[in-house]
Amino acid sequence: MPPIAAREPRDRLRVAIQKSGRLGDPARDLLSAVGLTWRESRDRLFCFGEGLPIDLLLVRDDDIPGLLTEGVADFGILGRNVLAETGLDGTAPGLEEVRQLGFGPCRLAIGVPEGWDYEGPAQLEGLRIATSYPAITQDWLRRHGVDARTVTLSGSVEIAPSLGQADVVCDLVSSGGTLRANSLKPVETLLESEAVLAAPPGRPEGVRGELADLLLRRLDGVRRVADSKVLTARVPRGRVAELVGLLPDAEAPILTPALELGPDGPTDSGMFAVQALCHGEVSWAVLERLKAAGAEGLTVLPVEGMLV
Numbered sequence: 040m041p042p043i044a045a046r047e048p049r050d051r052l053r054v055a056i057q058k059s060g061r062l063g064d065p066a067r068d069l070l071s072a073v074g075l076t077w078r079e080s081r082d083r084l085f086c087f088g089e090g091l092p093i094d095l096l097l098v099r100d101d102d103i104p105g106l107l108t109e110g111v112a113d114f115g116i117l118g119r120n121v122l123a124e125t126g127l128d129g130t131a132p133g134l135e136e137v138r139q140l141g142f143g144p145c146r147l148a149i150g151v152p153e154g155w156d157y158e159g160p161a162q163l164e165g166l167r168i169a170t171s172y173p174a175i176t177q178d179w180l181r182r183h184g185v186d187a188r189t190v191t192l193s194g195s196v197e198i199a200p201s202l203g204q205a206d207v208v209c210d211l212v213s214s215g216g217t218l219r220a221n222s223l224k225p226v227e228t229l230l231e232s233e234a235v236l237a238a239p240p241g242r243p244e245g246v247r248g249e250l251a252d253l254l255l256r257r258l259d260g261v262r263r264v265a266d267s268k269v270l271t272a273r274v275p276r277g278r279v280a281e282l283v284g285l286l287p288d289a290e291a292p293i294l295t296p297a298l299e300l301g302p303d304g305p306t307d308s309g310m311f312a313v314q315a316l317c318h319g320e321v322s323w324a325v326l327e328r329l330k331a332a333g334a335e336g337l338t339v340l341p342v343e344g345m346l347v
């Protein structure tokens with residue numbers, strides 16, 4: 040196994056992801072979807088890229104910002120919450136959110152006891168707020184002119200009020216179930232979060248820069264594929280423009296005169312076959328509008344891959 044050293048010249052790209060936890064598997068799935076393969080070693084720190092010189096570091100999410108600032112990794116996949124916290128508390132300033140990745144959605148929220156009549160930030164004045172995100176919390180409090188004390192806990196933040204360690208919490212919430220189970224309710228959202236691709240500012244030098252561009256291009260392709268559908272339909276010739284206007288975020292649709300089979304062979308049907316790559320949601324409502332505008336044989340197909 041090659042040594043994991045910082046700042047030495049290297050010609051392989053390194054991506055740091057969570058070893059386990061909520062973002063580990065989706066991050067690996069995303070990187071597999073862009074065609075990366077590794078000599079597997081899930082239980083180890085390092086995965087050696089096989090097809091392309093792109094290696095993985097499997098680490099705790101909290102270590103990713105430091106690995107990026109130290110130049111040990113070129114990209115990291117982590118929650119925006121961790122990136123924002125380490126940016127504000129000074130441990131890893133200046134890192135950039137290069138892409139948002141669409142998984143691991145959650146929000147950082149203030150949770151107060153369920154029975155409270157919450158009227159606004161001023162109500163938090165002088166209280167103790169348990170959180171794993173003291174820098175984001177203090178930044179928010181400062182911006183709202185509130186003076187309150189943060190009690191930094193690395194886990195089980197939501198039980199702090201019932202233990203008497205704090206009055207309220209500032210914690211990550213997705214469904215709100217954990218807060219509810221501890222008789223708390225979310226009242227303020229400080230940050231909307233999801234998994235993001237983070238990197239130090241600037242493009243890596245040399246061959247790593249080219250690998251970085253390739254990775255970003257493929258990631259964009261995969262994200263676009265996930266959001267895309269192909270729609271096919273037959274449309275009366277005179278209504279093609281109207282129908283194309285109804286397609287959600289479609290790229291230059293392919294229009295072909297549609298023939299129909301008569302007794303003497305194929306003849307002009309007066310219809311066009313339309314094939315369109317749509318990047319917007321092709322909902323039932325969209326299909327119904329297209330049908331009302333004269334489209335026939337509407338079919339929505341999934342997209343497996345794309346290079347545009």
Ligand code: ATP
Pocket residue numbers: 057058059060061062098099100101117118119120121143144145211212213214232233234
């Ligand atoms: P590690 O061992 O890597 O330090 P961890 O316990 O800090 O793991 P996880 O609980 O796996 O981290 O959460 C990782 C990220 O998942 C969070 O930083 C956040 O961005 C995201 N996430 C999504 N939903 C939630 C949620 N309901 N609670 C906590 N984190 C969530």
Ligand code: ZN
Pocket residue numbers: 099100101
């Ligand atoms: Zn962590």
